[in-house]
Amino acid sequence: QVQLQESGPGLVKPSETLSLTCAVSGHSISSAYYWGWIRQSPGKGLEWIVSVYYTGSTYYNPSLKRRITTSRDTSKNQFSLNLSSVTAADTAIYYCARQGLSYQYFYDFDVWGQGALVTVSS
């Protein structure tokens, strides 16, 4: 059974970089699937951020692309998100998820982490 767990600072100052890690158990992130990040601002809807294929290929939300960097640590079976130059608008619950049921995997999020609330405030 695949499980995902987000971790990272719950409070980030404006203009700094938000960093989150998603630890995966039950499946190797380097053997298949896309692994993505989605966020949800308080009381608002879902927003796709980025998806990373097991090969390392990465696809971005165009509106966030210039501020996003991603990385993977296959030895720890985890992947990470960095979002730079944050503002209050980046305050949200950040979810990591596996993209794994659709043809070629990319088109749905079938397993989700519980989410991590990140607040941007001085």
Place this chain on the structure above:
Amino acid sequence: QSALTQPPSASGSPGQSVTISCTGTSRDVGGYNYVSWYQQHPGKAPKLMIYEVNKRPSGVPDRFSGSKSGNTASLTVSGLQAEDEADYYCNSYAGSNILVFGTGTKVTVL
């Protein structure tokens, strides 16, 4: 890429059916058969209910069904139960390796 349009709310009595629409354009919903639907209870992570327009993951009741016509996708919940009260979001492929979510619909079981 703009968010897909969903009605803010929908409701039905127990046992009835409710249908939620998800309207996009020919560049997203209308252009691909890659629409998925998610159920989210308060304080919980979203749960995949439908993928590739009308396919149900293992464990999702067959009361949940999906369809698409033109630029609008729909999720129908038949035989409404109290536990179906939640927020529902659609998602579509929008080309160029981009995914876009809908604005979300709050379903109330009366």
